[in-house]
Amino acid sequence: MIARIAQWEELNFLLTNRIPRRLATRALGWLSRIESPFVVDASLRVWKLFAPDLDLSEARTQEFRSLRECFIRELRPGARPLESDPGVVVSPCDAVVGACGRIDDDVVIQAKGLPYRLADLLGDEALAARHRNGEFATLRLRSTMYHRFHAPAACRLREVIHISGDTWNVNPIALKRVERLFCRNERAVLPLELERLDGAVTLVPVAAIGVASLRLHCLGTTLGLRSRGPRRTRCDTSYEKGEELGWFEQGSTIIVLASGALALADGVREGRMLRLGRPLLVASTARPPGRSDRAGSADAGGIAAEGA
Numbered sequence: 235m236i237a238r239i240a241q242w243e244e245l246n247f248l249l250t251n252r253i254p255r256r257l258a259t260r261a262l263g264w265l266s267r268i269e270s271p272f273v274v275d276a277s278l279r280v281w282k283l284f285a286p287d288l289d290l291s292e293a294r295t296q297e298f299r300s301l302r303e304c305f306i307r308e309l310r311p312g313a314r315p316l317e318s319d320p321g322v323v324v325s326p327c328d329a330v331v332g333a334c335g336r337i338d339d340d341v342v343i344q345a346k347g348l349p350y351r352l353a354d355l356l357g358d359e360a361l362a363a364r365h366r367n368g369e370f371a372t373l374r375l376r377s378t379m380y381h382r383f384h385a386p387a388a389c390r391l392r393e394v395i396h397i398s399g400d401t402w403n404v405n406p407i408a409l410k411r412v413e414r415l416f417c418r419n420e421r422a423v424l425p426l427e428l429e430r431l432d433g434a435v436t437l438v439p440v441a442a443i444g445v446a447s448l449r450l451h452c453l454g455t456t457l458g459l460r461s462r463g464p465r466r467t468r469c470d471t472s473y474e475k476g477e478e479l480g481w482f483e484q485g486s487t488i489i490v491l492a493s494g495a496l497a498l499a500d501g502v503r504e505g506r507m508l509r510l511g512r513p514l515l516v517a518s519t520a521r522p523p524g525r526s527d528r529a530g531s532a533d534a535g536g537i538a539a540e541g542a
Contacts, residue, residue: 266302288378316511323515327383329373345409354417368493382481385473388429395423404442431517433494440487447483
């Protein structure tokens with residue numbers, strides 16, 4: 235049994251990584267945009283064959299003009315109840331929790347025995363210093379999941395950092411084999427200024443094979459393989475907890491970094507399924523209304539979340 239698992243993992247790694255990754259990603263992007271009932275139906279049938287957990291019952295609509303529309307589907311109102319406690323920072327997305335825990339100075343764990351430095355991930359030493367000895371959680375969005383992500387707390391985003399990179403698969407099989415994988419892949423860095431909590435949160439949406447397009451509402455554009463980076467784009471957008479920040483065009487990963495008076499919520503552990511709006515971090519102190527923490531840089535923007 236162990237030998238079979240090892241063989242399957244090796245085959246999975248070869249099929250999803252030892253191919254022209256950028257070319258495959260662009261090809262999938264082209265296919266997903268074809269507006270044809272035949273293509274959509276055939277694609278969904280194949281998708282469900284390999285991913286029987288695909289559930290569209292919570293989607294706002296059951297009719298999609300393209301496969302891309304299915305990937306970035308909205309949820310029907312009320313599908314994701316939001317934790318209202320002001321001392322709780324919620325999960326920004328539906329996900330499976332990967333590695334999580336304390337940041338050792340500036341070192342984060344990708345998988346067992348494979349660390350990486352915050353500065354290599356964020357491309358900014360000052361921003362990395364903001365999260366030294368803080369907490370982190372790697373949130374993996376499976377391809378079948380809801381692909382939009384939302385503000386984890388009331389916050390302000392003043393800048394988006396886009397870093398060009400590769401499109402390695404981000405599944406657990408690849409994470410055990412490719413060192414510093416998250417630091418190699420294309421990604422965006424969203425430093426959030428929390429409006430009502432003492433602490434800092436940075437979201438790092440990471441691209442992967444088949445998903446190198448990231449839509450951020452605050453920029454009014456889509457970041458992708460044709461975008462060059464690292465590049466900083468100024469913005470100034472405020473969000474309430476649960477407001478939509480943007481979306482992936484397929485499943486990928488969001489790394490959440492937290493520091494200050496924030497700690498991982500009870501029950502947040504590797505392998506757990508976590509839904510948008512459920513507790514991810516808890517704060518030991520809340521800030522009086524009207525006081526703003528301007529200590530760190532910040533980025534991003536969004537529109538009101540549907541069904542948050």
